[in-house]
Amino acid sequence: MSAVCSMFVVLLLLVSAATVEGKLKNYKFDIQLKNVSRLCHAKSIVTVNGQFPGPTIYAREGDTVLINVTNHLKYNMSIHWHGIRQLRTGWADGPAYITQCPVQTGQSYTYNFTITGQRGTLFWHAHILWLRATVYGPIVILPKVNVSYPFPKPHKEITVMLGEWWNADVEAVINEAMKSGGAPNVSDTHTINGKPGPLGTFTCPTKDTFVIPVQQGKTYLLRIINAALNDELFFDVARHKLKVVEVDAVYTKSFDTKSVVIAPGQTTNVLLQANQKPGRYFMAARTYMDAPVPVDNRTATAILQYMIAPNSSFSSNTIAMPQIPSPKDTSSATNFNNALRSLNSAQYPAKVPQTVDRTLFFTVGLAIDSCTTCINGSRISAAINNVSFVMPTIALLQAHFQNITGVFTTDFPDKPPTPFNYTGIPPKNLIASKGTRLTRLSYNSKVQLVLQDTSVLTADNHPIHLHGFNFFIVGSGFGNYDPIKDPKNFNLVDPPERNTVAVPTGGWSAIRFTADNPGVWFMHCHLEVHTTWGLKMAFVVENGNGPNQSILPPPNDLPKC
Ligand SMILES: *[C@@H]1O[C@H](CO)[C@@H](O)[C@H](O)[C@H]1NC(C)=O
Numbered sequence: 407m408s409a410v411c412s413m414f415v416v417l418l419l420l421v422s423a424a425t426v427e428g429k430l431k432n433y434k435f436d437i438q439l440k441n442v443s444r445l446c447h448a449k450s451i452v453t454v455n456g457q458f459p460g461p462t463i464y465a466r467e468g469d470t471v472l473i474n475v476t477n478h479l480k481y482n483m484s485i486h487w488h489g490i491r492q493l494r495t496g497w498a499d500g501p502a503y504i505t506q507c508p509v510q511t512g513q514s515y516t517y518n519f520t521i522t523g524q525r526g527t528l529f530w531h532a533h534i535l536w537l538r539a540t541v542y543g544p545i546v547i548l549p550k551v552n553v554s555y556p557f558p559k560p561h562k563e564i565t566v567m568l569g570e571w572w573n574a575d576v577e578a579v580i581n582e583a584m585k586s587g588g589a590p591n592v593s594d595t596h597t598i599n600g601k602p603g604p605l606g607t608f609t610c611p612t613k614d615t616f617v618i619p620v621q622q623g624k625t626y627l628l629r630i631i632n633a634a635l636n637d638e639l640f641f642d643v644a645r646h647k648l649k650v651v652e653v654d655a656v657y658t659k660s661f662d663t664k665s666v667v668i669a670p671g672q673t674t675n676v677l678l679q680a681n682q683k684p685g686r687y688f689m690a691a692r693t694y695m696d697a698p699v700p701v702d703n704r705t706a707t708a709i710l711q712y713m714i715a716p717n718s719s720f721s722s723n724t725i726a727m728p729q730i731p732s733p734k735d736t737s738s739a740t741n742f743n744n745a746l747r748s749l750n751s752a753q754y755p756a757k758v759p760q761t762v763d764r765t766l767f768f769t770v771g772l773a774i775d776s777c778t779t780c781i782n783g784s785r786i787s788a789a790i791n792n793v794s795f796v797m798p799t800i801a802l803l804q805a806h807f808q809n810i811t812g813v814f815t816t817d818f819p820d821k822p823p824t825p826f827n828y829t830g831i832p833p834k835n836l837i838a839s840k841g842t843r844l845t846r847l848s849y850n851s852k853v854q855l856v857l858q859d860t861s862v863l864t865a866d867n868h869p870i871h872l873h874g875f876n877f878f879i880v881g882s883g884f885g886n887y888d889p890i891k892d893p894k895n896f897n898l899v900d901p902p903e904r905n906t907v908a909v910p911t912g913g914w915s916a917i918r919f920t921a922d923n924p925g926v927w928f929m930h931c932h933l934e935v936h937t938t939w940g941l942k943m944a945f946v947v948e949n950g951n952g953p954n955q956s957i958l959p960p961p962n963d964l965p966k967c
Pocket residue numbers: 441448449450
């Protein structure tokens with residue numbers, strides 16, 4: 407039953423992929439509650455069209471996508487098309503109170519954007535409160551018609567969405583933490599395509615296992631997406647090597663790996679050759695967390711199942727288990743990230759800024775906020791350059807476009823106001839300042855941004871996601887960034903191009919991008935708990951003087967606050 411069901415789902419996905427044609431893609435998203443049975447008990451969750459995970463958006467490079475989102479919930483809603491460049495169409499980006507006011511109960515808003523110069527795997531998710539815990543789905547951008555992949559054509563393509571599941575209502579989980587001042591409860595399990603699998607502490611019916619049927623000798627493209635709220639993950643398939651070919655919808659030089667490390671907000675496409683003995687093999691996802699913070703360490707599993715003749719059986723009944731790296735295996739994660747290189751071919755060049763117009767140095771880390779009603783009189787918070795971001799009550803993009811003053815300032819510090827040993831003993835006063843402060847960038851300026859983790863409260867890993875741009879990760883390391891020595895080792899030829907960088911625990915990452923997209927663009931930690939605590943800010947990119955270098959006017963149905 408389980409295998410048949412899953413096979414059916416996989417086939418449906420494949421059929422849709424094959425029939426994508428034309429230039430205009432229309433989708434209807436109804437945000438509604440749905441009772442689902444997961445982890446052996448029923449629970450009402452927020453879904454799109456009653457589906458969990460939500461529907462896949464299929465498009466080709468160059469297509470215009472229209473998604474009419476209608477909110478049938480008591481919650482406000484907004485949806486982010488994570489990794490889509492949104493050239494001049496910030497109105498369709500989605501983060502609530504940054505580029506739009508939320509879609510309120512009973513209202514609709516049609517997101518309208520064109521996919522330019524991107525192909526590969528991305529995903530969409532809610533961008534308000536913690537609703538993305540269940541409101542997420544894949545975005546598959548196929549190459550233009552008659553353009554092939556820069557790797558052998560796979561027999562089939564399968565999306566593998568990694569997620570995190572709470573038995574409790576996620577809003578209750580974060581609200582409880584904000585009241586007490588401590589860290590929120592960790593999730594109850596990880597999931598693969600919404601299902602936890604039979605291992606871990608949950609013994610669930612097999613209908614909760616995702617199964618991928620494969621034919622021996624064929625090659626499969628797995629589009630792996632980390633939609634988890636707070637956990638970076640290792641992903642591994644027993645006895646099968648994975649060949650990485652793309653990350654964050656950018657082709658890479660291909661390389662073989664035993665396991666993939668993937669931070670929340672990242673996507674990774676791998677080729678898997680079904681070249682083992684016919685049988686059943688677990689694929690598994692488990693946390694990578696090398697900092698001393700509470701995490702969900704449960705292993706989510708799915709099954710890779712070889713198709714065999716009817717009535718024949720496998721030589722063994724056991725399902726092979728992968729040797730997934732331990733949760734604190736920093737070197738496996740670092741080696742994987744260091745192996746990533748842009749493809750940088752004639753057709754897909756890596757346009758790395760070779761010079762820099764604007765140099766930014768941002769510390770990212772935890773902090774303390776006073777809170778008289780909290781248990782210890784204080785609350786854990788988080789900040790960038792000692793600024794813990796305060797959410798505005800109208801959208802920043804609207805304030806920028808209409809010249810409304812008093813909503814934000816553009817004096818976000820270019821460097822930490824008080825330098826200290828970022829990865830050593832922190833200063834005594836851990837209270838961060840607060841503000842809705844942004845960084846102004848002139849059109850087309852070349853920006854270098856070093857993201858430095860701090861050891862305030864504890865060093866921790868931070869997957870930093872930038873909206874509106876891809877960036878090149880030109881360098882990274884442990885300890886404090888050295889502005890004299892480290893740039894000498896920057897890769898300015900074929901560094902990985904992404905929209906989310908996993909800044910190492912107790913380390914730094916240097917990114918470069920060209921500010922060629924006017925608008926207001928959010929940058930934040932993709933660990934939802936850190937974002938809630940204030941680890942976020944935004945860039946205002948000015949309009950250029952030329953044609954097609956200004957933000958387009960807002961659509962008529964843009965939600966109002
Ligand atoms: C969903 O399931 C819960 C728990 O079983 C139940 O209390 C609730 O009435 C159900 N809601 C709907 C809309 O069916």
